[in-house]
Amino acid sequence: MTVTEGYFIKYKDVIWSVKGCFHPDGYAIAVPRYYKNKKIKRMKESMDIVQQKFPYLLKYYDEIGFRVPAVPLDESIILDPFSFNPYGVLRDFSLFFRNVGITGSYLYEGDGNDIDLLSFDENNYKILRLLRQQGITSPLESINSEEVEGLDSRDFLNLKKFRVLEGFFKGIPYTFKIVRCEDFGKVMKMEEFSGTLEIKNAIKPYSIPVKYYTDNFVLTSFRTRYTELEEGKKIFVKGKVLRRDIFNDLDLDIAEEVKILS
Numbered sequence: 001m002t003v004t005e006g007y008f009i010k011y012k013d014v015i016w017s018v019k020g021c022f023h024p025d026g027y028a029i030a031v032p033r034y035y036k037n038k039k040i041k042r043m044k045e046s047m048d049i050v051q052q053k054f055p056y057l058l059k060y061y062d063e064i065g066f067r068v069p070a071v072p073l074d075e076s077i078i079l080d081p082f083s084f085n086p087y088g089v090l091r092d093f094s095l096f097f098r099n100v101g102i103t104g105s106y107l108y109e110g111d112g113n114d115i116d117l118l119s120f121d122e123n124n125y126k127i128l129r130l131l132r133q134q135g136i137t138s139p140l141e142s143i144n145s146e147e148v149e150g151l152d153s154r155d156f157l158n159l160k161k162f163r164v165l166e167g168f169f170k171g172i173p174y175t176f177k178i179v180r181c182e183d184f185g186k187v188m189k190m191e192e193f194s195g196t197l198e199i200k201n202a203i204k205p206y207s208i209p210v211k212y213y214t215d216n217f218v219l220t221s222f223r224t225r226y227t228e229l230e231e232g233k234k235i236f237v238k239g240k241v242l243r244r245d246i247f248n249d250l251d252l253d254i255a256e257e258v259k260i261l262s
Contacts, residue, residue: 001078003028005179005208005222006101006118008079008108011071012054015079015108017046020222021181021209022063027070034108041146043253065187065242066254079107081118090115093169096131097124103177115174122178125206128164137167137174150252151225155260163228165206175224180207184220185246193217193250194238196261202231217241217250226252234261 003009007018007028015034023029031046033039040046050057050069057069081101086094093115094100104116131137140160148156160166165176201213210227212219219226219235229235239255241248252258 001073001080003073003078004181006081006103006177008033008081008103009071009073010077010079010108011075016069016071016076019068020064021179022061022184024061024070026073028073028076029064029068030071031069039105041144042149044149062186063184065190065244081107089170089172093117093174096136097121097127100124104175113173115169115172117174117176119176119178120180122180122207124176125164125178128176131169132164132167137164137169139163139167140173150255150258152259155258156225159225159228159260163224165224165227177224178207180204182209183246184209184249185244187242187244187249189243191241191243192239193241196234196236197250199229199231199233199235202229205229214250217248219250219252221252223253226258232262235259236261 003018003023004021005018009016009018009028009030014032016030017033018028018030020029031043032049035049054069057071058067059070060067081103084102084107086102090102090106094117097119099119099121101118103118105112143153143157143160145153167174197214197217199212199214203213204211206227209220209222212229236259237250237255238257239250241250
């Protein structure tokens with residue numbers, strides 16, 4: 001079975017969240033999500049666990065450009081979102097959409113406090129917008145401080161309020177992840193970057209990985225927090241540019257700081 005962003009695996013009694021679209025044969029690029037009865041929210045904390053407890057998993061791939069944990073699938077249990085049989089409010093919400101799976105804590109614990117859906121069908125975004133217009137869903141009005149990373153808390157909340165990929169359904173928080181993978185080529189070199197950019201073309205703003213064209217770079221991310229950014233928005237980024245063989249990738253997921261200026 002192949003895995004991609006939105007799947008989970010169990011390895012060495014740890015629940016790992018599969019990240020991104022590139023996965024070497026027989027491996028999943030993944031980070032700890034549930035470790036020693038604690039849900040890990042921040043990427044930095046996940047990578048700290050890998051470096052301290054699973055350093056042997058870290059490998060470099062030109063397709064990614066830096067060392068990442070590669071978890072062997074033949075030693076893991078794959079948790080498939082599309083094999084989960086939804087019930088209750090999960091079923092009620094998923095029935096609005098096409099080709100969806102249940103991910104998040106319901107998938108790896110069998111229970112949860114929020115709804116996490118996964119789909120490869122971009123048409124579901126139109127349904128999400130319609131549900132918000134009809135008042136069937138409503139925007140989020142608060143944040144979990146444990147999730148804040150990259151963005152400051154004000155920007156984190158303001159973007160959540162705007163998004164239809166996140167919100168409330170019947171009073172329960174939901175996150176809807178739409179994944180459409182594409183080839184990013186290979187990283188030739190990495191450079192430091194610090195500066196302000198303007199989104200000129202939101203070419204792929206709601207399906208992961210998101211892509212936003214600026215004058216000199218393509219802003220990319222696999223995280224929901226950077227979805228649905230609008231054209232004309234100005235952003236300060238302090239991070240790294242991955243000089244790929246097909247485009248200059250300013251990866252927001254590994255940025256030290258991202259600030260929404262307008």
